[in-house]
Amino acid sequence: MAVDTPARIAVLGAGPIGLEAALYARFLGYDVDIYERGHVADNILRWGHVRMFSPFGMNRSTLGLAALRAQDESYLPPGDEEILTGLEYADRYLLPLSQTDLLADHLRLGIEVIGVGRPELLKGEEIGTEERADSDFRILCRDTAGAETVVTAEVVIDTTGVFGNPNWAGEGGLPAIGEMAVRDRIEYGVPDILGSAQSQYASRKTLVIGAGYSAATTVVALAKLVEAAPDTHVTWLVRQASETGPIAPIVDDRLPERATLTIEANRLAAGASPNVVFKPRTTLASVHYDEAAGKFHVELSGEQDGRAEFDAIVANVGCRPDNRIYQELQVDECYATEGPMKLAAALQGSSTGDCLAQTAHGPQSLTNPEPDFYILGAKSYGRNPNFLVSIGLEQIRDLFTIIGDRQDLDLYETAVKLSS
Ligand SMILES: Cc1cc2nc3c(=O)[nH]c(=O)nc-3n(C[C@H](O)[C@H](O)[C@H](O)COP(=O)(O)OP(=O)(O)OC[C@H]3O[C@@H](n4cnc5c(N)ncnc54)[C@H](O)[C@@H]3O)c2cc1C
Incomplete structure (x- = not known):
């Protein structure tokens, strides 16, 4: 009407x-x-x-x-x-x-x-x-x-x-154990790693979670930061990954920016930088923030499970x-x-x-x-x-x-x- x-x-x-x-x-x-x-x-x-x-x-x-x-x-x-x-x-x-x-x-x-x-x-x-x-x-x-x-x-x-309104970073789309308590400390957006947020990531260990273009943008920026701050390290966690890598390439992509990002992210996942560790088919099981040490303690589950410590977490999970x-x-x-x-x-x-x-x-x-x-x-x-x-x-x-x-x-x- x-x-x-x-x-x-x-x-x-x-x-x-x-x-x-x-x-x-x-x-x-x-x-x-x-x-x-x-x-x-x-x-x-x-x-x-x-x-x-x-x-x-x-x-x-x-x-x-x-x-x-x-x-x-x-x-x-x-x-x-x-x-x-x-x-x-x-x-x-x-x-x-x-x-x-x-x-x-x-x-x-x-x-x-x-x-x-x-x-x-x-x-x-x-x-x-x-x-x-x-x-x-x-x-x-x-x-x-x-x-x-x-x-x-x-x-x-x-x-x-x-x-x-970001999704949760844990298995099955639920919060990982402890994630709700540290929601404010995890970055769910796309930080300006080579600009205003550089000091939060330079010479530090960051866990990146996600397999979309935002995660690709974050990982590629962190890898670039290694040139200025060689002690910068990245662990990249994705739930799934095909043989071509975590980011599915689009045949004859009409958007050159997107095609370049895809190639560079998949290259990093394939081991192009010793500072980027790629963990396919692995998810965040639990996370805890140690105030005194200023570190996240995480437990990973899946193909490359284990425990690890990070200075920062970027969850680009949609x-x-x-x-x-x-x-x-x-x-x-x-x-x-x-x-x-x-x-x-x-x-x-x-x-x-x-x-x-x-x-x-x-x-x-x-x-x-x-x-x-x-x-x-x-x-x-x-x-x-x-x-x-x-x-x-x-x-x-x-x-x-x-x-x-x-x-x-x-x-x-x-x-x-x-x-x-
Ligand atoms: C890194 C990145 C790159 C992207 N690149 C592209 C691209 O190249 N091309 C493209 O087409 N798209 C791109 N997108 C997607 C793009 O963000 C969306 O297409 C676009 O912003 C959608 O516009 P929108 O107006 O629907 O929503 P939004 O841009 O999200 O705007 C929503 C607005 O609503 C306001 N709001 C939210 N809740 C409330 C509330 N309760 N009360 C009042 N106001 C509220 C917010 O503050 C915001 O201003 C990209 C997204 C990201 C994250």
Whole structure:
């Protein structure tokens, strides 16, 4: 059912997809509030030193560029082929975009969304009916001082991502014994090993856990650090590994940055550096932090089990959605990925090793039993790590064909026509 302008839309999260969704809604004339617990592009800035693998042309929209040019004729976007770091992407596109007249007054920074519900309905009432939409959403928020407030909206778009909610590093996805007690001491992000975090890793022994591109980035950076600090040592733990190495190469990879990272990480796993010890089919069984010595004591299980001591642990073991936000709504979640079910099923049916080969799965894949509540962006993929900003932009276009009830609505195309 169409939601007519100027209905109030709450966008949760000011990452790239939240900002672009809000911009699209503003262009259409909706009243928009963007609730962001930190700063604009907060999650991206946490790995701001890492060079992205998708070129800028895949990470911006024609609508975003139109808004920036309308705001400031002298705005010069990065070239479409440029490979930016996360920080450059934020500084040169996302932050200026957030400051355009269309968005600036609609940003509510430092506001964390705790939960979304319907004031007159509980989760189990009016199951899957459109009648649920008769009552606006009630959104419970908390500011940085801890004060709680309630705001309302007719439509909610949850783009809160997954990066702030890492998985556990133990066997079977559970916490390793002792991991919960040392959660704050383990690094679950991608530290700037060759920059601001160098002193925490130089001439020290680090345990790296994980077999994705983030773990590869961490291991390659630590191996580079050996050139400046020869006493730097790395133990790399992965649950599985094929004959080609822990990172599956993509045949004829179109993204050179990603191809280079894969080759270098697999070379290190194969023994290219005496400072990198690779332990395939081995997991973290237990961990304990010795305050006095400033060391982690760990027990490993699997093919290369044993006990060891480390100065630091980087667990790049993936992330999962925080579903507490919509726990009181009727959201159908995938039992494997925790992403919304329809999209998860479509993704399952089209799985490919190369995330670049994917496309969005159409407007209907974004709907769930709760009317007017949508999950977009990295969170829509749940634990599946293959999400790309370019897919999120397609999701936004698809979503507003539903909200506006106009199949042919495509503001990205309109923006191209207007600028040519
Ligand atoms: C190292 C690394 C490299 C990557 N490289 C690429 C790449 O090259 N190309 C690419 O397309 N993708 C890349 N990605 C994935 C990329 O991060 C996502 O595509 C993108 O950030 C997803 O955008 P998003 O808006 O969905 O979520 P996010 O960017 O995660 O933004 C979510 C926002 O929501 C906010 N938030 C969270 N919880 C709440 C709450 N309760 N209340 C209010 N606000 C909240 C967060 O603070 C954050 O600002 C990379 C990821 C990593 C980790």
